[in-house]
Structure formats: C-alpha cells, structure tokens
Amino acid sequence: MIIDCHGHYTTAPKALENWRNQQIAALKDPALKPRASDLKISDDELRESIKGNQLRLMKERGSDLTIFSPRASFMAHHIGDFETSSTWAAICNELCFRVSELFPDHFIGAAMLPQSPGVDPRSCIPELERCVREYGFVAINLNPDPSGGHWTSPPLSDCHWYPLYEKMVEHDIPAMVHVSTSCNACFHTTGAHYLNADTTAFMQCLTSDLFTDFPTLRFVIPHGGGAVPYHWGRFRGLAQEMKKPLLKDHLLNNIFFDTCVYHQPGIDLLTRVIPVDNILFASEMIGAVRGIDPETGFFYDDTRRYIDSTPMLDAQARHKVFEANARRVYPRLDRALIAKGL
C-alpha cells in the first residue's frame, strides 16, 4: 500500500473559514465571539469536500491512505491567546476525525496543537491526549515557532518542550515539525518560512543532545527537510567541528524526511543523500503548489511519479518509502492497519 504521511484538510467547507474569521473579529469586539457549536457542517458536506478533491487525486495517483491534519497555514497560532487556539484546534481536529470516520480506509488523523506564543507547551497536552485516545490519531504537528515568523520560542532542544516530548514518547507518536502562516513580511509562508523552519529544526537538533534525553522521540521534517539534504556535507562538517557523533548515529534514529519536493532532481538528490530508512512518502496535496509543471505536463505535487522514476531506489527501497517506514515511524498507524488485517 502507499501511505502519504503529509496531507492537510485544505478543502474544508467555507463555513470553517467563516467561523474562524468571526473568532478573529471577536478579538476586537467580544460581542461577536462565536461558540464552537455555532459551526455546523454536515457529513454530506464533509464527504463532498473530500471526494472530489483529496480522495479523487489519491485514486488517480495510486496512494491509499493519508495521514491527515488540519490545514497548516490556518493553524495561525500567533492569533489571539491560548483560549483562541484551544477552541480553534479542537474544531479543526474534530473535522479531521470526522473525515477519518467517513473514509476510514483512506484517512487517519494527526493533531494540530493549541499552541500560543509565550504559553507553556504543557497546555497542549489535554488536546493531544484527546486526539490520541478518543480520535485514534497517530501523530501531531508541532509548530516550533507559534509566533508566526518571529521565533520567540526556545529551540526544540530546550526543556521548554520536554513535557510534550514525554507525552509523545508515552503514546508512541511522532511529531511533524510544521510551522504555520508567517506574519513576518520577510518570510513568505510556504516559500520561505516553511523551508526555513525545516532547516532550523534540524540544526536545533544537531547542536543539542535531545535524542540522548529522548532516544525514542521521532520528528518528521517535511518538505524534503528544507535545505538539509542539499547541504548534507555542511551539516556533517558542522557536527564534526562540534565533536558530535556521526549524523547517522546522532540524528537519523530519530529524524525522518518526507518527499514533498516538487521536481525529479530534488527527489533524486534526497534519495541519494539520505538513507532510505529515513524517507517517508508524502505529497502535501492539495497544498501550497497546485499547478501543473510545464516541463513535465504533470502536477508538481504528484510526488509518486518522482519516487517511481528515481534511479536511486529499487523495488525494496521503494516499498520502504511508500509503506514500511511509515509503519515504523507511526506505530499507532501500524497497529490500526494490523487490526484491519492490513
């Protein structure tokens, strides 16, 4: 089977965005504040929003199951306070859960956390636990910069984050390190902020001994790892200067990269530089880059083509990228599949 470890609910019915806009408006005028129960989206509307979009493309492109989380750019943790994020995260996670109930063979959830700048990440634990225990979610998205491009939080290696890591280890769930909208004009959200964050997260881990403290903690760094694979020699050299172990021992038992790289040479490089055990198939469709590549005639985010075509992977390696690695990195997903006889 083919597991896509990176999909967001980017096609949610318009009512969701309207509710959020009202929540934001209420920050200035509390009389406008909507209740969570004011948002009404029927199962039919959810079905429609998925069937003609993500599910259609999954069938066309031949992927089977997507690890599905709320729309990343909409998380916007910088807006409002903890209560704002908490209500918003609960709503968005519940919608992803409902999608996973409507299409149980094709979607399984990953949680957005109710992060808020300056608020102790411990505050996210109740939502994390609810999503794992009640919704059967198999992962979380962790935003290393809830300020939205101003980087006011300590690095991921700081004990600031440890309470969350303890919960991740306890529940055996990985985190995709995923920022949200940039509110810093210097950083375009999907073209700069996302890739900066991927690179930054990797370097924060490299300079630390985080995985000595948490040997079973797992991070998925999306978007092909930002600049990491391309500059692998630089990172190896920096680790050497810092007297760190070889990167394969220092980081690669814990860090994995997805394949959201939207051209063949990028995937060829990723699969050449990064060990195959650390690469997870993903497309992030329908996401930031929705067009057709005039050089190939295919959608940029039709990433399966690049995996199928890269000379670096044989059939066994391809199976790892498409399925086996995801089952290892997301053990709760593996258990859910085994329970279905898959």
Ligand SMILES: [Zn+2]
């Ligand atoms: Zn994403």
